[in-house]
Amino acid sequence: MSASTARYLDHFDLDVTLRDAAIDEQNRPTRRMIANAAIGMHIEDAFYSVRELREAVSWIHEGEPGGKRKLASILSNPVGDDFQRCIYYCLAGRGVVEMIDDLMWLEELLEARGRIAGDIHRRRIKARPLVSPYVADEPDGPMVSAADDFRQGRSWWADPELGV
Secondary structure: HHHHHHHOOOOOOOOOOHHHHHHOOOOOOOHHHHHHHOOOOEEEEHHHHHHHHHHHHHHHOOOOOOOOHHEEEEEOOOOOOOHHHHHHHOOOEEEEEHHHHHHHHHHHHHHHHHHHHHHHHOOOOOOOOOOOOOOOOOOOOOOOOOOOOOHHHOOHOOOOOOOO
16 A cells, blocks of 8 residues: 555545435435434444344344343443444334344445454544544433333334335
């Protein structure tokens, strides 16, 4: 790598794709919201949190046993920050197919972000420090019940994108 190339990559912004997605008017509002919510999140934490959330929502949609238990566990987790709840509630009520689609979209962005982070680390290029959007390491406010027998509302069965 030449000195001039290194100069442009020094302090690389790992959130640049999320920042672009957050202001791209071609993205639906839910995607812009969740892209904004992921800015500053730790590379692995963000990816695995979104992946876990997408899996739980997909399991419920597919009728997999344990899906509701998994989602209730995620939303009622007293450990960690509020990131997963933030992502879930940005998408809740919008239709399950759109929710899964948006989660898959964010998961792909975060996976690519992680690959880039690994690549620049191996090349010894400095990344701009990520600044966590959270001021505390614990959840703030009331927790969701961990009961897995929650009632699924209309958004789990009727999806405006599908004309249902």
